[in-house]
Amino acid sequence: MKEEWIEEAKRITFDRFPEFKGIEPEVKSREYKVSSRLLAKLGLGGRETIRRETILTFVREFTADDGVKMKRILKVHIDSRGRITKFSGTK
Numbered sequence: 001m002k003e004e005w006i007e008e009a010k011r012i013t014f015d016r017f018p019e020f021k022g023i024e025p026e027v028k029s030r031e032y033k034v035s036s037r038l039l040a041k042l043g044l045g046g047r048e049t050i051r052r053e054t055i056l057t058f059v060r061e062f063t064a065d066d067g068v069k070m071k072r073i074l075k076v077h078i079d080s081r082g083r084i085t086k087f088s089g090t091k
Helices: 003-016 036-041
Strands: 026-034 049-063 069-079 084-089
Touching (some): 003 084
Antiparallel strands (some): 026 049
């Protein structure tokens, strides 16, 4: 994963979720197989392929109004072309 893609994803994340601004994410990469059967079912055709993605995990700790310490977690999924494919997180 190119470093500039990660930096761009962080910039977009901070724009959309300002409460995570200044938090350095944990960066993990993973690979997974997409079967030819699934591709055919989706109408995409082709042979089995391996997809790669990078996941940025932001964790922000805060104290709730009742004094309980909690974590807010946000994951940003980036495909092998550097595009953000999904944001997911806790409420």
